[in-house]
Amino acid sequence: MSPQFYHVIHVFSLVALVGYSFYAFALPAPETKKRVMMFTGIAALLMIMAGAGLMAKMGYSWKSGWVWIKVACLLGLSALPGMAYRRREKAGTFIVIALILALTAIAMVYYKPFSA
DSSP: OOHHHHHHHHHHHHHHHHHHHHHHHHOOOHHHHHHHHHHHHHHHHHHHHHHHHHHHHHTOOTTOHHHHHHHHHHHHHHHHHHHHHHOGGGHHHHHHHHHHHHHHHHHHHHHOTTOO
16 A cells, blocks of 8 residues: 555544544543544554554654654553543643644654654
């Protein structure tokens, strides 16, 4: 498959993950938990798979520091919706953390610090 295919899937899954995370922050009702957790889990899985495929197509190495920063951001973003259902009173803090993680992940694509 082409790098563009992987790029579209990677960006789409980021939008879905962040969107459903903010949905969890805004409305952490028990009846929405299962669906939100399912969608964020699928989006996170698609994101890591598309990112790995994109890295293979573009010739990047897993030894690069920026890649591991992106993986850490993905793990953090993936954990936030579940935390939103457990700690409703901290939704504002989770929103700020989600924005910082998303911004950091996007910045790593363009700056690529710690490249191997």
